[in-house]
Amino acid sequence: MRSIRNVIIALILTGFLLLAYSCTTGACFDETTAYMKASLFLNSTGKQTAPDSLSLWGAGMDTSKIYNAQKSLKQALVPLDASSGSCSFIIKINEVYDTLSAWYSTYPHLLSKDCGYTFYHNIDSLNSTNHKIVKISITKNSVTTISEENIRIYY
Amino acid sequence: MNSTGELMAQKPAATVPPDTVTFPLTIRAGVDISGPVIYLTDKNNLTVEGYLSADLNEKRSLYLGGGYSNYKYSQYNYSYVTNGFFIKAGVDFNLMKPQTAKGKYWAGVGLHYGLSSFSYEIPELSHDNYWGTTTASLPTQSLWSHFIEASPGFRAQFFGNVTIGWSISLRKMIYSGGGKDIRPIYIPGYGLAASSFSAGINYYIIWNFRYKTIKVLIKKEQPEEPEEETTPSTNTNTNTNTGSGNMQNPEP
Numbered sequence: 001m002r003s004i005r006n007v008i009i010a011l012i013l014t015g016f017l018l019l020a021y022s023c024t025t026g027a028c029f030d031e032t033t034a035y036m037k038a039s040l041f042l043n044s045t046g047k048q049t050a051p052d053s054l055s056l057w058g059a060g061m062d063t064s065k066i067y068n069a070q071k072s073l074k075q076a077l078v079p080l081d082a083s084s085g086s087c088s089f090i091i092k093i094n095e096v097y098d099t100l101s102a103w104y105s106t107y108p109h110l111l112s113k114d115c116g117y118t119f120y121h122n123i124d125s126l127n128s129t130n131h132k133i134v135k136i137s138i139t140k141n142s143v144t145t146i147s148e149e150n151i152r153i154y155y
Numbered sequence: 156m157n158s159t160g161e162l163m164a165q166k167p168a169a170t171v172p173p174d175t176v177t178f179p180l181t182i183r184a185g186v187d188i189s190g191p192v193i194y195l196t197d198k199n200n201l202t203v204e205g206y207l208s209a210d211l212n213e214k215r216s217l218y219l220g221g222g223y224s225n226y227k228y229s230q231y232n233y234s235y236v237t238n239g240f241f242i243k244a245g246v247d248f249n250l251m252k253p254q255t256a257k258g259k260y261w262a263g264v265g266l267h268y269g270l271s272s273f274s275y276e277i278p279e280l281s282h283d284n285y286w287g288t289t290t291a292s293l294p295t296q297s298l299w300s301h302f303i304e305a306s307p308g309f310r311a312q313f314f315g316n317v318t319i320g321w322s323i324s325l326r327k328m329i330y331s332g333g334g335k336d337i338r339p340i341y342i343p344g345y346g347l348a349a350s351s352f353s354a355g356i357n358y359y360i361i362w363n364f365r366y367k368t369i370k371v372l373i374k375k376e377q378p379e380e381p382e383e384e385t386t387p388s389t390n391t392n393t394n395t396n397t398g399s400g401n402m403q404n405p406e407p
């Protein structure tokens with residue numbers, strides 16, 4: 001009978017622990033925005049190299065810059081417009097302006113109960129002017145919150 | 156002396172003769188009261204659950220449970236609504252000795268398979284980024300999920316035919332029914348679907364209907380044997396003084 005009593009006490013305690021655990025509210029500590037990750041490559045060497053200076057903002061959003069004369073930046077995190085199928089950016093590499101455009105599809109993705117939903121994208125195509133940019137390429141067209149390179153910009 | 160004329164040494168009784176106890180087999184109908192109690196404090200979460208079980212013998216019972224769940228959740232960037240039914244079936248094992256349980260107590264574990272049929276909807280979701288706020292909604296989707304459940308617990312007779320008890324439910328998801336991107340966050344009968352493992356607790360009021368009485372063979376606990384003072388010989392030809400028959404000498 002003593003062993004049964006011990007088992008019952010253990011089960012009661014386990015039950016209360018589980019109840020306490022189940023009542024714990026969570027918080028979101030995860031990345032919630034799916035950025036298009038753009039790596040910067042020096043075309044002459046073919047190596048990933050940070051330009052002396054990089055500025056980036058959405059077309060028509062000059063007052064709100066994503067990067068402003070950023071130094072030592074080897075990979076830019078570029079937010080896509082989830083309410084549109086395409087968007088354009090002004091990119092200034094070493095004081096030379098280019099325009100980068102992306103076409104993509106968007107779909108909702110559940111991150112977690114605490115973080116809620118975000119929007120993921122699939123890149124269909126890219127285009128850019130070639131003042132400083134030599135070429136661009138897509139390495140992974142699925143844009144998620146995972147830290148994976150999506151495009152390469154050769155300058 | 157046996158038929159060959161050899162002497163048979165008397166052996167001490169190795170086991171105490173078995174005994175029996177009377178054990179009532181019952182059919183049970185239980186109602187979970189934890190769901191409605193939780194609903195009193197959280198109007199967004201209602202689960203009504205019950206079960207039927209029938210004793211096969213003093214150790215095993217067939218279990219059939221089911222219920223309905225209506226769950227709502229909302230936070231700053233989305234809201235979620237789900238409702239649906241679930242059923243569970245399996246076997247409950249009573250780990251108590253029959254002479255202790257006497258049909259009044261149950262301490263054991265149930266192993267169940269669960270199936271949930273439900274629908275869910277995200278009436279609104281929003282996401283903020285550099286370009287502003289994007290809003291959307293996802294229409295109602297109907298899904299099937301299934302899972303397995305281990306539920307250790309305890310029940311005791313309260314009065315008459317009424318028993319009360321509780322059980323912990325430890326569930327492992329087999330299939331949630333959702334996709335990689337859009338999937339349910341709550342599954343009726345299973346709980347929060349964020350993990351492939353979920354836990355819960357139920358408190359039951361149970362009505363018992365006795366349908367049969369069986370006699371269960373039990374072994375009485377053996378008394379401890381006193382330590383022997385001398386080590387008995389293993390020689391089968393050792394003479395004893397208990398018989399009066401002829402003594403056989405070893406072969407030369």
